[in-house]
Amino acid sequence: MVLHGTMEVNEKGNLEVGGCDVTNIATEYGTPLYILDEEELRDNCRAYRQAFEEWYPNSETIYASKAFMSLTICKIVEEEGLGLDVVSGGELYTALEADFPTDKIYFHGNNKTPEELEMVLNEEIGRIVVDNNYELELLNELADQQGKRADILIRVTPGVEAHTHSYIQTGQTDSKFGVGIQNGLALETVKKAVELENIDVKGIHCHIGSQIFNLESFEVAVDVMLDFVEEVKIETGLVMEELNIGGGIGIKYTDKDQSVSIDQYAELVAKAIKQKCEEINIPLPKIINEPGRSIIGTAGSTIYTVGSIKNIPDVRKYVAVDGGMPDNIRPALYEAEYEAIVANKANRKPEEVVSITGKCCESGDMLIWDIELPEMEPGDVLLTPCTGAYGYAMANNYNSLPKPGVVLINNGQVEEIIRGERYEDLVAKEEIPARLK
Numbered sequence: 520m521v522l523h524g525t526m527e528v529n530e531k532g533n534l535e536v537g538g539c540d541v542t543n544i545a546t547e548y549g550t551p552l553y554i555l556d557e558e559e560l561r562d563n564c565r566a567y568r569q570a571f572e573e574w575y576p577n578s579e580t581i582y583a584s585k586a587f588m589s590l591t592i593c594k595i596v597e598e599e600g601l602g603l604d605v606v607s608g609g610e611l612y613t614a615l616e617a618d619f620p621t622d623k624i625y626f627h628g629n630n631k632t633p634e635e636l637e638m639v640l641n642e643e644i645g646r647i648v649v650d651n652n653y654e655l656e657l658l659n660e661l662a663d664q665q666g667k668r669a670d671i672l673i674r675v676t677p678g679v680e681a682h683t684h685s686y687i688q689t690g691q692t693d694s695k696f697g698v699g700i701q702n703g704l705a706l707e708t709v710k711k712a713v714e715l716e717n718i719d720v721k722g723i724h725c726h727i728g729s730q731i732f733n734l735e736s737f738e739v740a741v742d743v744m745l746d747f748v749e750e751v752k753i754e755t756g757l758v759m760e761e762l763n764i765g766g767g768i769g770i771k772y773t774d775k776d777q778s779v780s781i782d783q784y785a786e787l788v789a790k791a792i793k794q795k796c797e798e799i800n801i802p803l804p805k806i807i808n809e810p811g812r813s814i815i816g817t818a819g820s821t822i823y824t825v826g827s828i829k830n831i832p833d834v835r836k837y838v839a840v841d842g843g844m845p846d847n848i849r850p851a852l853y854e855a856e857y858e859a860i861v862a863n864k865a866n867r868k869p870e871e872v873v874s875i876t877g878k879c880c881e882s883g884d885m886l887i888w889d890i891e892l893p894e895m896e897p898g899d900v901l902l903t904p905c906t907g908a909y910g911y912a913m914a915n916n917y918n919s920l921p922k923p924g925v926v927l928i929n930n931g932q933v934e935e936i937i938r939g940e941r942y943e944d945l946v947a948k949e950e951i952p953a954r955l956k
């Protein structure tokens with residue numbers, strides 16, 4: 520059993536997070552519920568800032584809000600001195616509602632709409648990460664209409680195959696994101712961009728994928744990107760000042776995952792960049808990194824109440840909880856694996872192998888296959904750690920299950936930061952045509 524962040528077992532044998540007994544939180548707020556450990560979130564933000572400050576001071580860490588976007592999270596991330604990566608008008612709207620400083624926002628996306636680009640120009644967002652030629656021309660045109668200039672990074676695909684689930688690999692040439700370095704499309708886009716009147720090319724961006732442990736993939740990506748910076752300098756005379764190296768490192772969901780430290784990652788990236796820049800004789804660029812999972816992943820957990828337990832002799836014991844794939848789609852989508860802790864039996868040794876299933880009408884609604892846990896009974900409180908990233912963010916209402924709420928926990932205090940949905944919320948946006956009433 521790996522205890523993340525501020526988790527510990529108290530004298531009653533119950534699990535605590537941030538000094539709060541998880542069983543009490545379940546009683547007070549109900550389940551399923553996402554809980555967010557503020558100290559762990561802040562520690563992760565600081566670890567990135569400190570590591571990059573030490574190894575490469577001309578750098579900026581921005582939080583990839585797609586991992587988990589909320590007003591409170593924006594506030595915490597801002598307090599910790601990070602910038603923000605947003606990927607849609609909705610994420611930008613949320614950031615603006617939280618008064619996030621606009622110059623520290625980077626706007627991403629492979630199909631930004633004209634409305635989103637207008638919003639970005641109106642709000643004078645720090646950087647727009649342009650994905651393709653269509654977007655580039657559209658942005659130039661809209662900037663012209665508004666009498667503005669747009670500072671951009673161009674998203675490139677370096678042709679690096681990261682070792683991660685194929686759905687979350689993004690750096691290979693055959694990708695819906697960005698323009699390829701290896702097939703010459705990226706150079707064409709840069710050449711076009713430097714000709715456009717309302718566009719300033721500040722640098723390039725690449726993101727090779729998510730949940731990556733193999734740090735060498737980052738080293739290779741940086742190498743390919745800097746070769747491209749050199750090529751651009753030769754071909755156009757433009758010296759790009761900024762290199763955005765994309766998302767952060769993978770996290771340890773289970774014992775099968777490796778541990779990579781943020782410091783190791785920063786050291787490796789910094790050394791690779793310095794060495795390469797010296798080799799090809801270009802000035803050191805500013806480095807931007809945009810971690811999501813490794814900032815918020817280990818800070819979040821989900822708590823459930825155990826309901827029916829079905830033992831199929833010699834086959835499997837299914838333990839069902841009151842949530843499932845609508846609050847955590849990752850096992851069904853990526854075969855992602857999680858651990859679990861029985862919060863009210865946290866000091867008990869594992870006694871049996873069970874599989875944790877959700878309550879949806881779907882055989883694939885499994886949260887965990889074959890995990891050793893203490894013997895469970897209905898009413899037990901089960902906590903799955905490491906659900907902070909892409910948990911709430913990807914939650915849905917399948918089977919009309921209301922989305923769980925989110926509480927922030929710190930120093931013995933529990934604060935509800937997102938109210939859980941109620942049944943009324945499920946139909947709140949619906950309208951029955953008058954002829955059917």
Ligand SMILES: Cc1ncc(COP(=O)(O)O)c(C=O)c1O
Nearest residue numbers: 583726729730766767810811812
């Ligand atoms: C462009 C971009 N930046 C940053 C991230 C965040 O990545 P991670 O959560 O792995 O740190 C992602 C998601 O994979 C992404 O697509």
Ligand SMILES: N[C@@H](CCCC[NH3+])C(=O)O
Nearest residue numbers: 585687729730849908909
């Ligand atoms: N949503 C994915 C990662 C993709 C992130 C966005 N590029 C996950 O849960 O692992």
